[in-house]
Amino acid sequence: MNAKATMRDVARKSGVSVATVSRVINFPGEVRQETVETVNAAMRVLNYRPNINGRRLKAAQSRSIGVLVPTLSNPVFADSVQGIEQEARAAGLTVLLTASNYSAEHEAEAVSTLLDNRVDGLILTVTNADDSPVVRMLTRENIPFVLLYNQPTNPDIAAVSVDNAQSAHDMTCHLLAAGHRNFAMVAGRFSSSDRSRQRYEGFARALAGAGIADAPLIEVGFEDTDLENVLGGILQGEKPVTALVCSNDILAIAAIGACRKLGLRVPDDVSVAGFDGIAVGGLIQPKLCSVVQPTHEMGRQALALLRGLITGEAKPRSLLLPHYLSEGESIGPSRLVTSCPL
Amino acid sequence: MNAKATMRDVARKSGVSVATVSRVINFPGEVRQETVETVNAAMRVLNYRPNINGRRLKAAQSRSIGVLVPTLSNPVFADSVQGIEQEARAAGLTVLLTASNYSAEHEAEAVSTLLDNRVDGLILTVTNADDSPVVRMLTRENIPFVLLYNQPTNPDIAAVSVDNAQSAHDMTCHLLAAGHRNFAMVAGRFSSSDRSRQRYEGFARALAGAGIADAPLIEVGFEDTDLENVLGGILQGEKPVTALVCSNDILAIAAIGACRKLGLRVPDDVSVAGFDGIAVGGLIQPKLCSVVQPTHEMGRQALALLRGLITGEAKPRSLLLPHYLSEGESIGPSRLVTSCPL
DNA sequence: ATGAATAAATGAAACGTTTACATTGCCGGA
DNA sequence: TCCGGCAATGTAAACGTTTCATTTATTCAT
Incomplete structure (x- = not known):
């Protein structure tokens, strides 16, 4: 008995045609003021709600x-979804959400x-933007889309990200400047994340520039938070790593925990760098x-760009947003440099 | 030229009527095998995709x-949304997502x-389940819904949560057992979260049971992560608080940070308890x-219940899922009890 | 051979909108 | 008085499905 009032009912009740009711809804200016009110009243008493499916069917626009x-469990994605949703709401758009669990399939x-x-x-984040069936399909079928976090090589693909390689390069230089020489990178599986790979490339390039060649790479799964075993080897050998660069903050926080369990202090014994800048990173000790x-802004921009693509007012383009290094206490001077009292 | 093939086109191409095409899609069993194949072939070459709006209009079901x-920024919500989404996907349901930013409006x-x-x-989390225009409206209009995290008084409202008061009671008893006598609670604004209030009630009840009456309550906004000033007073007075119960983990993590900035060690000087059990809680130091x-499970159950309500196979009911206290190092014995070497 | 029963496919009417086009009534200018 | 024009409204045809009531083709018992 509820929620079933149709435009016909409203029309009948207010003694006009459905066309007029439709006009009252969409172009109230084209209808006599008095009629508008009658119709609105009728809608109110009937508790009328336009059937969006009828509308969409006709309009061919949803x-x-x-x-x-990939997941909502990593705040970096949850936050940008939040940004997208906010912006979408303001624009009167509805958001349909799904997660891939880092699986291309x-x-x-x-x-x-x-x-x-x-x-x-x-708006999507894919495992590998440069070789993605999904991206190809969307391009082929001419469906507006914006990659988020992915940084595709092809500049004609719409994307919003930071410069992954460059920012990893920056971070590594920061550590080099602090005197570190023994590095390792803890990275999410390259096969699940092109960002991870790009960040590694920036890392490796920075080290190469400093004449360092043999930094170990440790690839881990995204659900892996027990890094103690995997890090033990490199942190405790005869030439222990003093700087650990992680491809995201979750890994970095886990790495700090692992260091502690191994009896190492952060940053005194080993420095740990993260990637993403999620909020909890600023709350923990060491920061x-x-x-x-x-x-958040990336989400907003992605939506803005997408809207442009949909209306046809914008052309696909790659947007690189600025990144910066947060001031954190998880990085200190290399003990190999400072601790020479022997 | 793309994505516009309609059922008519498929019908024409395969030399059958639209009715037959429709049956091939929905009840392939009722159609001759050979025809099924012809039609499927036609769909493939035309790259046909059923128009869901036409379908929905007819079916009156979406x-x-x-x-x-409230937000995706708190992992507790992000995680259950993840659970909902997963389950929904498996059931062939689409998820429309929105956030309220803790605002009833x-x-x-x-x-x-x-x-x-x-x-x-x-599926929704409202600010106050016992006095919510939204809940009333949905009930009145007979729209299937399940509250998540909210624990309504009225048992006829479908809900999935833990027992908020009881669990806070449990946690407080745990602290009492550790010897603590000077408590305070840091809670999210009651006006924005009935869970926060219910947890406070459990906290207060436990203390009353132990003959403790004057534990301060500190209400903070949900965006508030700088607790240093607000906690300074109670942690450093002449009768300093040794046990801090927080209404969620984000607050607890922030509280630990604030304690540190105030020169207090956790748990040696002050114990801090959280609520929610978000993943990072287990990664930080002290755990x-x-x-x-x-x-995750709450999300899944909420969806399962909702599906029951939609099909009419289930009646609304309040589901209380079991909670437990995680083993964490953020809680220790009260220094007022143990440190009596004088 | 005939007709009844069954299987396979069709025709056409919904579903609730939007919108191009047609109609009505009214006004002012000639 | 008549007519062109404008404002307000109405009529009806889409939009792409699903589905009920039919038709057509096939099989089988008699």
């Missing part, structure tokens, strides 16, 4: 967008579902030194 | 659900938008002792 992220399925829902466009990405 | 949480708007989208049901909620 005013909704799809969002695909799930990605394809998820996007397919989103397209079944006839979203007007997509995490990280490459900060403007997550 | 196979989508709305999700409303936004809640109403957001739900209205969700209803405009004709979702089949809703956070917290009331763990099964966030």
